[in-house]
Amino acid sequence: MKVRSLIFWLAKIVAALIMLQTLYFKFTASKESVYIFTKVGIEPFGRIGIGALELVASILILIPATAYLGAGLALGLMVGALGLHLTLLGIQVMNDGGQLFIYALVVAICSAYILWVEKEKIFRLLHQLFPKKS
Numbered sequence: 001m002k003v004r005s006l007i008f009w010l011a012k013i014v015a016a017l018i019m020l021q022t023l024y025f026k027f028t029a030s031k032e033s034v035y036i037f038t039k040v041g042i043e044p045f046g047r048i049g050i051g052a053l054e055l056v057a058s059i060l061i062l063i064p065a066t067a068y069l070g071a072g073l074a075l076g077l078m079v080g081a082l083g084l085h086l087t088l089l090g091i092q093v094m095n096d097g098g099q100l101f102i103y104a105l106v107v108a109i110c111s112a113y114i115l116w117v118e119k120e121k122i123f124r125l126l127h128q129l130f131p132k133k134s
Helices: 005-026 029-040 045-062 065-091 099-117 117-129
Strands: none
Touching: 005 029, 005 045, 005 065, 005 099, 029 045, 029 117, 045 065, 045 117, 065 117, 099 117
């Protein structure tokens, strides 16, 4: 296996595992998750909805044909999470040492890398959706 292919799969697995691991806390209404989404003003629907979107993103990332779609969704979600950390929540939430912020940053980086590797698929999709007029 080539190094680039190994890094690509590692990025996909890391992004998906982090998002899947955090679903337990969102879907079981852990005190940290409830605190975060209450502070943001979207508890409980935001917590559950974002958890569902992260589940979809994780699944799409692991399917080769749809990895770029999952990465795009994941990157959007993580940009939102990072923005909330930097504006409303702070880097550290409930004395977590910044762990949730770091997770969001890692998923964002992995997702951006997946999108970069899959850029030809993205361009093909855009050309199909928006064909050039002759």
